[in-house]
Every structure is written in structure tokens, then in C-alpha cells.
Amino acid sequence: MNFVLQAFAVARKDLAIELRTKESLNAAGSFAIVILLLFSFAFDPGSDETREIGGGLLWIVFAFAGALVFNRSFARELPNECLDTLLASPLSAASLVIGKSLANWVTLLVVEFVSLFVFGIFYNVSWVAHLAPLAAVFALATWGVSILGAIFGAITVNLRLRELMLPVIIYPLMIPLLIGAIELTRMILNNEPASPEELLWGRILIVFDVVFTSLAVILSDTILVN
């Protein structure tokens, strides 16, 4: 119970900072819109083919925008030795990582829904009727992306070339999650009837989330404290 409360306290702190500065939201949101704009020159925005690859476009945008959010997550604790202070506090390293992940999850979900809205307008795709299944896929897949972002944000926080190292390491690790999310989003946007395949990709998202959240909790002491 204490662990959950600590994680929520960290998430609340990060979200309060984010709401005041809007650093990550502004950067990731405008970056996502710029990428969506650029994609419209690479493909014919109105064609059925574009709707077919819409899931892929969206998740590439989310992954790029996510890297910006994750880079800030631990880096914002570096000035004034805030990270050392957090680690010296009674807070456990695992709750710090889960709390950061929770804040990243909320921030990225906001960016994702703004991007989805813009995507619907730019590419003439109607998604409002599929809001509930899309929200479920976004929530599951974004948690996996956020937990990887939090743990590797912690690993790379003190490195030279931090902004470069984080995407190089996390993008290959995200691939199973991205495949599942892309497939599910594509099926939902194309009105495909529910199939066993959909269930399979949903299961991959859940397995990924559970496995990597467990690893993050187990290894957070090793990464942050020792």
C-alpha cells in the first residue's frame, strides 16, 4: 500500500510540474503534429491506403513524441541535485520509477489523443465511433512504452548524449509492443470485425506490460540506488 501511495505521490509531483511548465506537453504535442503534417507529403492523405497504414503512422508519431517526454522525465530532477534528494528520501526506487512511468503515461496519453484528433482531420479518418476500443489499446500500449521510457530514462539520465542514447536503446525494445498496437489500431480504424488475431495482439500488449513492469520493479534498485 505504501508503495502505491509513494508512486502516486511521485506521479502527482511530476504532473503538477508538467501542468505548470507544460514543457513536455508543448514539445511532444507540437512535434507530433509536425510529424503528422510531414507524413501527409509522403502519402496521399485521402486515400484508402493511408487509412490502412493509419495505425502505423499514429504509433510512429507516439513513439517519437514519447522519447521527448521520457528524456525530460528524469532529466528534470538533475538541477539542484533533486534526483539524489529523492533517492535519499524514504521513497523506494521502484515507486520512483513506477511514479515517473505513471506521469509519463498520463502526459503521453494526452499527446496521443490530441494527435488522434489532428490525424482524424488531416487524414479524413472517423474514429469517434471507436473511442472505447482505441482508448483501451492506447492505455495498454502506452503503459508499456512509458515503463520502458521511465526505466531507460533512469539508465541514461547521467550519460553523455542522453537525448540520442534513449531512443537508440528503447525503440528496438518497443518493437513487440508497437507491432501489437499498430495491428490493433489498424483493425479498429478499418472497422474490421473482432477476430482471434485481435485477442492475440491484445495478449501481447498485456504480457509486455506485465513482464516489463515486473522487471522495472525488480531492477530499479540496481539502476538507481546501488
Added chain:
Amino acid sequence: MREKVVIALAAAAALLLAYNLYQIFLVLPDEALQGGIYRIIFFHVPAGIVGMIGFFIALTFAVWYLVSGDLRHDSLSASIVEVSVVFTTVNIVTGSIWARIIWGAWWVWDYRLTSQLVCALIFFGYLLLRRAIDEPTQRARLSAALTIFGCVDSVIVWKSIEWFRNNHPGPVLTIRTGGGHMDPAMEHTLSLNFLAILLVGAALALVRMRQESTAREIDSLRRAAHV
């Protein structure tokens, strides 16, 4: 002592490789459907298997380092990852050459090709991470964490891409099929070449481990001199 082990491994690998090369290029006939290009399998498959085994041995030493705190385990884990990345690259490149002749394209987004590429990229990231950290214990800790994430992820990548797309030739080795998919003489040579490449890998990993240990010693002497 370790020098002698390296020399013995390298000598055994050289002898076995010489015998295998003679068998592969001068004794075994061309394959009925593919012709001479099938010979690439004698390097492609062993390199892939040795690379994959290497990543999981590296995982064992990474976990061992986290338990023991002994930097030699970290050096061994890093050396094995480095050698495994090389063998995985050999596997990808030889597979690509074979695909150009048989499938008519250098690269096909098949599940095994894609999973091997993703696996190689994860561990390229590992090598970059190690270069970016100067402090030895921090480097060892973070590398061990990435090895654990990388190996677990490789398994999920493998399964998910297998479900996603699949046009790679099916398994041919007796261990997977129960026999009847490959000529016994060819399979025998393939097994011997697997052993030879495993010995080359072990010798290379030991040489790299010695270099890692020496680099660490020089680094600690430099730090002591600056204190």
C-alpha cells in the same frame, strides 16, 4: 593459464574449420534444388545459433555480476555480447546473400530476419551504452540491467514477429523435425561447423575478456594517479 586455453581453443577451431571447409567445398555435392549457394547454410545457421546462445550466456553472467558484484563477470558478459553481436551480424549478412540468390531480394521482412535484426540492434545499443559510461561499477550495473531487458525482449520479439509475418524456410535440423529434412552427410558437416564456430566464439570472447580486464586495470591506475 588463460592464454593456453585460448591457444588450445583457437587451434582446435582452426583444425576443425580446415576439415569442414574441405568437406563443404570439395566433398559434399550441390543441393538438388538450390545448387551451390546452399553451402551458405554451413555458416549462416551456426553463426545464428552461436550468437543466440551467446546472448543467453551473457545474461547468466550479467545476473551473476548483480549477485556477486565481481567485475570479472561483467567483463565476461560484455565480451560475450560483443562476440554474439558479430556472429548475429554474420548470420544476417549471409542470410541476406542467400535471399538475393533464392528469393531475388537482399532483404525480405520475414520474422526470423526481422527478429535477428531487432536482436542485433538491441545489443548494438548495449555496446553504445557501455562506451558512454566511464565509471566501471556503474557501467557494469547498467549494462547488466540492459542485458536482462534485452534477452527477455528478444524472446517476445521472436514470438510476436513470428505471428506477424512468416515466409522463412521451415526447420530442417533433426533436433527440430525428427529427421528426414536434410541429407545426413550435410547435417553432420553442419554440426561439425557449429562446433568449430562455437570454439572460435569462445576463443574470441576470452581474448576480449582479457582486453576488458586490462582496460579496467589501466583505468583504475589512471584514476589512482589522479587522486
